[in-house]
Amino acid sequence: MNCLDYRRQLGADPRRETPEMQEHRRGCSGCAAHQARSLGFELALKRSLQVAVPDGLAERILLAQTTGERSARTRRRRRWGWLAAAAVLVAALGIGVQQLQLFAPLPRQLVVHLQHEPEALLTHTPLSVAEIERGFALRGVKLVAPPPAGVSYVQPCPVGMIGSVHMVMPEDEGPVTVFFLPAHRERRGDYVDQGMHVRAVPMAAGTLALVAADTRHFDALEAGWRNSLEGTPATAAGAP
Template structure:
């Protein structure tokens, strides 16, 4: 089991792990930290939903049934006001969380994006070159050379507010997710976010980003995609 498999299986219920998941977590500090955060979030969510019932609620309901129609309308308006206020608070919290994710640093956005498209990691059948080229054309990009072999998934996806071509390349050590973000220039760098390795490389008229639990294929994939996007076969892997 690799880190992506562990986190995908953990998502539905962090409180229940299979024996294989427990074994992986004991040997992986990143997944152990992710598990602890997931449990913490579950506990915080449970506490936030544990709203105590006000004392005397039943008596107040019975009393409301004996009041006049005018009083009933007043109480209804008050209840709707509280409900509207609660809904507004929930909506505001959700909006703030969404905006924080939307404008987070690029490595954080890329890792979060993977959690919303787990189906991208399922297929292992290579796509036809024409299908991959079409995804790039949908983003206004014309490849300078054929794409590296082994792309099993390709879709034009937004990463936050940035348009991208989102691809997956299965490897023996685990899948490598490849993003090309046309028109977006990110400073070159290697990062680790939530146990995932992320490499950002300015390339062609945009940025190439690689995301995987194991970074051993990054150099070779960077060189291959540079040939595809720039047609520069003599640029060494890892060159800025």
């Protein structure tokens, strides 16, 4: 089970986990944090719905029906109608914003994804080559050369509707988040979104994206990952 499957099943019922989901969560800090947030939201929603019914409500309703307070009932219906319409509008806007986010430019989607998984930036222990290769294999990608040293986090995560290998590489100036999006070709470019620098580079059969507050390691990391994905260190270093 990968992160996308886990989160889809968790969204259907945050309080129920299959044995496969439990096994995935125990080995995935990102999904464990996502489950904690989902359960917290469910608890807050449950508490908000536990509103006591006022005393005598039934009697007052019956009295209103029997005394012919037609005008009062009409006003209440109008008021609740407006509230219901407003609720529907808010829900529609919320869904619309989420749908629009799925079609936002790639740099925006990458930055938003980081905001949803801040715990990934807290890892600092380097992973083994085998662990990194396993993360790529879950996306159907085989590295042709060893990955650059220093990867402390790797997960097959969805970025919007695009599958990715999500990695973190701690640096003295701050962590650099690396995404490889197989089968997705993005035009090369450097962007700034919400104070974060994003570099998108077409590479191998997909796109490599680097995200960080500081760009000083971007050139070296781009060259290193090109060697890992394409096996062309001369080209990665900038040779013709």
